Amino acid sequence: MAGAIYIIYYTYPHQYNKAxxxxxxTIYNQAKDxxxxxxxCSNLHPEWRAAQVIEDVSxxxxxxxxxxxxxxxxxxxxxxxxxxxxxxxxxxxxxxxxIMGEDLDKDGxxxxxxxxxxxxxxxxxxxxxxxxxxxxxxxxxxxPGLWVYAPKSRGMAxxxxxxxxxxxxxRAPSPVIRVxxxxxxxxxxxxxHYLPHTIHLHGVDHPWMTAKGEDNDGMEEHAVFPGxxxxxxxxxxxxxxxxxxxxxxxxxxxxxxxxxMFIVEENHPNNWLQTFNVGAGVVRHPSVAVKKEYNxxxxxxxxSIDKKLAHIIQEANDPRLVAQHMARDxxxxxxxxxxxxLNGHSFPYTLRDSMIISSENEDIKLHVxxxxxxxxxxxxHGHKATITALDGVDxxxxxxxxxxxxxxxxxxxxxxxxxxxxxxxxSYGPGLWxxxxxxxxxxxxxxxxxxxxxxxxxxxxxxDEHGMPKMHEHLLDQVFNKEYYAKRQxxxxxxxFGALLGDAGILEPNYLQMLLFGAAIGLLVGLFVLLILVIxxxxxx
Amino acid sequence: xxxILIGLLFISLYQPVFAMEHGGMIxxxxxxxxxxxxxxxxxxxxxxxxxxxxxxxxxxxxAEKFTGxxxxxxTQEWNVKPxxxxxxxxxxxxxxxxxxxxxxxxxxxxxxxxxxxELNGTGQLQASLILPxxxxxxxxxxxxxxHMEKGMKAQLKVEGGDGxxxxxxxxxxxxxxxxxxxNWNQLSYAILAFSILIGAAIVLxxxxxxxxxTRLLAKLGAKLxxxxxxxxx
Numbered sequence: 001m002a003g004a005i006y007i008i009y010y011t012y013p014h015q016y017n018k019a020x021x022x023x024x025x026t027i028y029n030q031a032k033d034x035x036x037x038x039x040x041c042s043n044l045h046p047e048w049r050a051a052q053v054i055e056d057v058s059x060x061x062x063x064x065x066x067x068x069x070x071x072x073x074x075x076x077x078x079x080x081x082x083x084x085x086x087x088x089x090x091x092x093x094x095x096x097x098x099i100m101g102e103d104l105d106k107d108g109x110x111x112x113x114x115x116x117x118x119x120x121x122x123x124x125x126x127x128x129x130x131x132x133x134x135x136x137x138x139x140x141x142x143x144p145g146l147w148v149y150a151p152k153s154r155g156m157a158x159x160x161x162x163x164x165x166x167x168x169x170x171r172a173p174s175p176v177i178r179v180x181x182x183x184x185x186x187x188x189x190x191x192x193h194y195l196p197h198t199i200h201l202h203g204v205d206h207p208w209m210t211a212k213g214e215d216n217d218g219m220e221e222h223a224v225f226p227g228x229x230x231x232x233x234x235x236x237x238x239x240x241x242x243x244x245x246x247x248x249x250x251x252x253x254x255x256x257x258x259x260x261m262f263i264v265e266e267n268h269p270n271n272w273l274q275t276f277n278v279g280a281g282v283v284r285h286p287s288v289a290v291k292k293e294y295n296x297x298x299x300x301x302x303x304s305i306d307k308k309l310a311h312i313i314q315e316a317n318d319p320r321l322v323a324q325h326m327a328r329d330x331x332x333x334x335x336x337x338x339x340x341x342l343n344g345h346s347f348p349y350t351l352r353d354s355m356i357i358s359s360e361n362e363d364i365k366l367h368v369x370x371x372x373x374x375x376x377x378x379x380x381h382g383h384k385a386t387i388t389a390l391d392g393v394d395x396x397x398x399x400x401x402x403x404x405x406x407x408x409x410x411x412x413x414x415x416x417x418x419x420x421x422x423x424x425x426x427s428y429g430p431g432l433w434x435x436x437x438x439x440x441x442x443x444x445x446x447x448x449x450x451x452x453x454x455x456x457x458x459x460x461x462x463x464d465e466h467g468m469p470k471m472h473e474h475l476l477d478q479v480f481n482k483e484y485y486a487k488r489q490x491x492x493x494x495x496x497f498g499a500l501l502g503d504a505g506i507l508e509p510n511y512l513q514m515l516l517f518g519a520a521i522g523l524l525v526g527l528f529v530l531l532i533l534v535i536x537x538x539x540x541x
Numbered sequence: 542x543x544x545i546l547i548g549l550l551f552i553s554l555y556q557p558v559f560a561m562e563h564g565g566m567i568x569x570x571x572x573x574x575x576x577x578x579x580x581x582x583x584x585x586x587x588x589x590x591x592x593x594x595x596x597x598x599x600x601x602x603x604a605e606k607f608t609g610x611x612x613x614x615x616t617q618e619w620n621v622k623p624x625x626x627x628x629x630x631x632x633x634x635x636x637x638x639x640x641x642x643x644x645x646x647x648x649x650x651x652x653x654x655x656x657x658x659e660l661n662g663t664g665q666l667q668a669s670l671i672l673p674x675x676x677x678x679x680x681x682x683x684x685x686x687x688h689m690e691k692g693m694k695a696q697l698k699v700e701g702g703d704g705x706x707x708x709x710x711x712x713x714x715x716x717x718x719x720x721x722x723x724n725w726n727q728l729s730y731a732i733l734a735f736s737i738l739i740g741a742a743i744v745l746x747x748x749x750x751x752x753x754x755t756r757l758l759a760k761l762g763a764k765l766x767x768x769x770x771x772x773x774x
Contacts, residue, residue, distance in 0.1 A: 128715065
């Protein structure tokens with residue numbers, strides 16, 4: 001018996017075993033399914049890239065892989081009531097999404113602006129099966145539950161009848177909204193969602209009550225319930241980069257994605273603004289003031305997602321269960337950030353629609369806002385940029401700081417002047433310069449690098465005809481793959497180093513050892529049974 | 542109210558997907574009607590069998606009679622004859638957008654097999670459609686994100702339909718069901734303990750009365766044997 005126990009002890013089969021002289025061979029690619037590999041750029045709308053004029057709106061060129069829909073830009077400038085039916089049909093806007101009214105100061109642009117926003121759930125659950133609906137991938141294979149404000153849309157919320165993918169208007173982040181100083185702006189929240197929400201105009205000059213004496217600050221106690229609508233009224237006197245966000249169960253709703261940039265631009269004659277910048281990123285029709293000083297303008301919306309919080313809407317369908325799980329069962333003080341998004345996407349999707357694309361000697365205006373739970377430390381490789389405004393308040397010349405890490409607490413905004421002048425200070429010359437949050441987790445997607453809010457400041461000559469970075473072929477092949485973000489792919493697979501740094505294979509089990517172990521166990525069991533029989537017989541006798 | 546009727550030519554220029562023979566759309570700032578069909582008979586219908594007027598309300602208030610829902614229509618099921626013409630009055634009682642879509646219709650009359658009404662807010666619309674003769678259940682829903690999922694789902698049955706669709710409020714079960722807490726109280730624990738006792742008692746009794754039990758079983762077996770051949774007659 002002692003012998004059997006000895007054998008069991010020494011032949012116990014472990015999960016991990018020593019390999020001897022030669023460790024197992026390298027496995028180059030653990031993922032067997034090639035259908036999870038995506039084309040870096042599907043090049044769906046090459047005709048959208050060129051500079052063009054639609055509805056008398058001049059729209060700047062946008063060499064990105066996925067440029068903003070120029071019809072959407074034109075409609076965002078003219079209003080849904082001032083464009084032709086043909087233009088409107090090229091967008092997903094409802095016909096009352098953006099109504100431009102009277103030119104009060106007779107300076108050639110409308111001053112009464114009616115904006116309608118709906119609340120949309122992305123990657124939500126369905127009682128009709130194990131799938132997510134109105135999907136929006138933030139990175140290959142990554143579909144966290146999200147809530148966003150969206151311009152009021154029309155028709156199918158999915159791309160077509162056979163698809164579960166959201167139409168292009170329904171996406172993260174909540175759209176950037178631009179209005180002119182002194183405009184009479186009416187922002188109507190039409191709550192199409194199944195939980196109460198509000199719009200709080202953070203930092204935007206607004207009276208506490210509407211003219212009718214109703215709530216105008218979007219606080220919790222004046223929530224807009226499902227199926228209801230409420231109009232917030234503003235006439236902002238102060239110019240700057242501000243925010244709007246939901247103030248109901250703020251910790252959760254803010255982290256679910258209910259927040260966007262609200263930018264008040266200077267009043268100028270003939271200043272038709274691009275009211276919505278859907279998906280943030282480049283502004284294809286900048287304001288009069290921006291055009292005077294800058295060649296280009298970009299909105300950079302930094303956002304983070306707690307995957308456990310985001311999953312709550314995917315595991316229950318009953319609104320009561322969602323409310324309970326989110327507001328009470330889940331403890332927001334134990335929240336983590338797992339996904340880091342720039343303009344609704346994580347790397348590598350940021351390369352499709354959120355690169356800064358420039359030539360040499362350009363002046364570029366950036367509006368950077370931090371919607372993350374944690375602070376960001378934005379670093380642009382090869383450049384030092386100048387902060388011109390903080391939280392919507394302009395800095396004097398003496399106050400302006402030029403630096404290469406822009407730190408921003410939650411909800412803070414920086415207006416930034418980025419120069420691509422190759423002078424060894426502002427720029428070190430042309431390149432595909434990465435820019436990212438330098439907080440180490442910011443460049444990961446659920447812990448996987450490269451991911452997170454990484455993007456590229458690209459000099460035009462270094463982009464291919466689809467607007468994708470040159471010299472990145474191997475990396476792009478590797479990361480435009482769901483398997484990579486599902487953590488099933490080795491990180492370094494390049495050339496001969498693939499064999500040296502790929503995944504170590506697995507050992508075959510030692511069958512002799514296994515046989516001995518099994519036999520010893522059997523022997524013990526047999527002995528035990530025999531023992532019982534002997535004892536029984538003794539008792540009988 | 543400025544109505545804009547988009548003709549077939551216009552649609553074919555901008556949205557090839559609508560460019561079907563009978564396709565059409567009426568849209569203004571209050572909403573839209575797509576693929577209404579008041580006069581084209583389906584191929585299998587020699588004539589209209591019945592003219593049915595249906596009023597459908599949509600709104601958050603209609604979900605109140607169900608549990609675990611947020612939006613609903615006031616009715617969840619309609620029954621019509623084959624080749625019926627339905628004249629729908631769609632009323633939106635909410636301050637937000639709602640839709641009424643019917644899916645699975647013949648594509649040669651209804652592009653993408655779809656009939657679609659949409660109201661941008663409180664208001665009403667009227668439109669007709671003619672159904673084919675096939676015995677079938679059609680999905681009726683609002684396609685706004687999470688509206689069908691949260692209850693705005695119904696079914697239209699021709700000649701009794703070909704079954705129920707899943708997760709129609711008050712009618713059918715969901716495919717992916719939610720999990721709810723169960724009330725485990727003293728009574729349920731007592732019932733559990735009692736059933737365990739009964740189970741144990743059965744075993745104990747059969748050991749104690751094993752002889753009687755064997756006799757009883759033998760008797761029963763003999764009786765069965767005697768009876769079974771007579772059953773055949």
